[in-house]
């Protein structure tokens with residue numbers, strides 16, 4: 520038996536165990552086709568043996584159904600350990616840089632919070648493999664079911680794990696309307712392409728499930744009046760054109776999403792606006808000032824960087840943009856041209872923060888452009 524015959528014999532055998540022939544050939548909307556089954560489908564199409572071909576197609580269908588049921592099948596990745604940053608609050612800190620193969624694309628935080636009757640998760644994780652790995656770790660800390668999941672913004676690190684959670688039975692995924700639209704129509708394909716370049720295995724079973732997100736515009740209070748109450752608030756633009764934070768009254772926790780950066784330098788990317796960021800940040804502070812039962816002890820989970828508090832968060836994010844604005848305004852007043860900006864916008868006080876060297880000029884250029892033209896660039900590339 521040559522190896523090809525052997526393979527087909529094995530799969531004919533495996534497929535023969537399936538009794539129901541499954542309809543095939545129509546890929547579901549935006550399905551990311553599994554490479555393993557694609558090869559078998561091609562093989563089946565070339566066969567002159569319709570019975571064997573049908574068996575192989577049955578096998579691929581079963582394989583894909585199984586993958587979907589599990590959301591991801593593969594190794595548990597060595598992502599950072601879960602930190603219990605407060606009772607019932609399980610936090611994994613993303614790498615303080617952009618997504619790479621070395622950090623499995625995990626460059627933002629994922630957090631799970633035990634509420635009265637289930638778990639609320641903030642952000643899906645940056646791909647199905649990361650979502651699965653987080654889920655595996657989480658199950659060692661808690662047996663509660665995951666019931667609600669919120670997506671913070673337009674970016675892949677907020678969205679790309681979504682199909683994993685849906686596949687394993689989490690159906691309440693919340694996203695602000697414009698962010699969900701963006702992701703559904705433009706963001707997903709681009710993100711898949713990007714991750715494929717450095718880690719195709721991380722996203723192999725991924726699908727675009729944004730059409731099943733629960734959408735809201737300004738604010739949505741989940742489970743109001745119960746011990747499961749969560750406030751989702753679109754505080755406005757900034758890092759991406761809308762930014763969803765979450766506030767949990769019973770735990771006195773604020774999730775800032777990417778309005779809040781601690782440790783690493785915040786980044787102004789395509790679609791970012793520093794002036795909107797400042798305004799949205801102020802709205803966020805107003806919101807918790809009104810709603811927090813104990814502002815001094817508010818636990819703040821930023822989009823990037825470790826767990827923090829409101830004073831530190833303000834210093835490291837809001838004050839940075841105020842300082843940056845000042846530096847760029849001075850350069851403009853002195854008549855510095857755009858191409859000469861690098862020599863005038865160094866900010867030594869911030870030099871030790873991760874991503875400073877990669878972002879200080881880019882951020883300054885973004886502020887410069889916004890101040891001189893009033894324009895903000897297209898969010899399609901907002902994903903670093």
Ligand SMILES: [Zn+2]
Pocket residue numbers: 627674676777822823
């Ligand atoms: Zn981010």
